[in-house]
Amino acid sequence: MTYQEKLIGKLNRKSAVIGIIGLGYVGLPLVIRFIEEGFRVLGIDIDDAKVKKLNAGKSYIEHIPTQAIRRCVKAGFHATTNFAEARKADALIICVPTPLDEHREPDLSYVIGTVESLIPNIRAGQIMSLESTTYPGTTDEELLPRIQRRGFTMGKDYFLVFSPEREDPGNKSFNTRTIPKVCGGDTPACRAVGESLYSQVIDRVVPVGSTRVAEMTKLLENIHRSVNIGLVNEMKIVADSMGIDIHEVIAAASTKPFGFVPYQPGPGLGGHCIPIDPFYLTWKAREYGVHTRFIELAGEVNSGMPEWVINKVADALNERGKSVKGSKILVLGISYKKDVDDPRESPSMILLEKLRKRGAKFAYSDPYFPSFPKMREHHFDLKSVSLTPRNIASFDCILLATNHTAFDYKKLKKHAKLLVDTRGIYLKPAKNIVKA
Secondary structure (H helix, E strand, C coil), rough: CCHHHHHHHHHCCCCCCCEEEECCCHHHHHHHHHCCCCCCCECCCCCCHHHHHHHHHHHHCCCHHHHHHHHHHHHHCEEEHHHHHHCCCEEECCCCCECCCCCCEEEEEHHHHHHHHHHHCCCCCEEEEEECCCCCCHHHHHHHHHHHHCCCCCCCCEEEEEECCCCCCCCCCCCCCCCCCCECCCCHHHHHHHHHHHCCCCEEEEECCCCCHHHHHHHHHHHHHHHHHHHHHHHHHHHHHHCHHHHHHHHCCCCCCCCCCCCCCCCCCCCCCCCCCHHHHHHHHHCCCCCCHHHHHHHHHHHHHHHHHHHHHHHHHHHHCCCCCEEEEEEEEEEEECCCCCCCHHHHHHHHHHHHHHHEEEEECCCCCCCCCCCCCCCCCCCCCCCCHHHHHHHEEECCCCCCCCCCCHHHHHHHEEECCCCCCCCCCCCEEEEE
């Protein structure tokens, strides 16, 4: 029996051990999903505090309940910082960050560091799957040679695939099981094993011809969103200069049953994908002498939105005889999207930095962050302000950046001296509301 047949057999019988490296917003839902289907799951992460918390049956992510983690631990899930444990796994699924460096270029240090730590501990008959978003060629340029240096032959005694994550935290319409899974293999045999791996826990697996196709698929998905959000953000600026409410325009255009897909404008792009992924493709495209003008233009528009919002705040304060400098300004929401506890790449961070630079006396309110989270790039010694009528009225301006459901928008409107709305919450005009 070949290694391929043995591994597929173990996956189909659910006797395979699944190793998930990176226990964050992508890895942890996968842990839960595999355990729900009866697999034994091993988790590996470099964060010792995170590992200890998970082993104690506690969740550290808002939308993943502690009860779900307790069920995992009860079913035998164990997390560790020891990469030598990877030998016990039949499948190794890598779910680590792929941020940008200080020059806005791809930072593969987490992926490469993870693979380098795994390589001494891999064995024949395993499958390795990379889920981290990256540029086309990463899997066969970075992972493949490292595995081959151990003497393994792809598709015979080792299997390598790329299967991009499609998690959308806070989305109640879709979950890990129901979101189709794209999977591309280094060889047809690799892809067959990858299909077997993911078909155990995902309703639909979408096989593609190579790891590069799978890598490009993920980039297209998110660049599609980036470009369209850039378009609607630019339309917002044009509409605002003409005294037109862009949200009313979008609502009207959305009644067309074909040829139009609504995208909502905002104070800028946030999250771990949309603000970052276009740069991965533009960087790689330069290697082929291609200049991605359309993609980069959308990025410029989206990157400029926080400054445009701050200028709207400044104009609104000026009309009331105040300047940004010295004014008390409260930023509502520091998550990158509503109803999640994820501040990565949040435009709120840029808004806070710009307010600090302009000399404002600023604060924030966010039910998901009682204290300002520890971040690599942004440092504020702040605690979340409670939204009592007295506190709301004490600020010269309330800047609505993230439209959490938990906010009482009627109370905010009633007590705010000035409220700058970047999310289209307030559709009817009011003296104390400015749309941005």
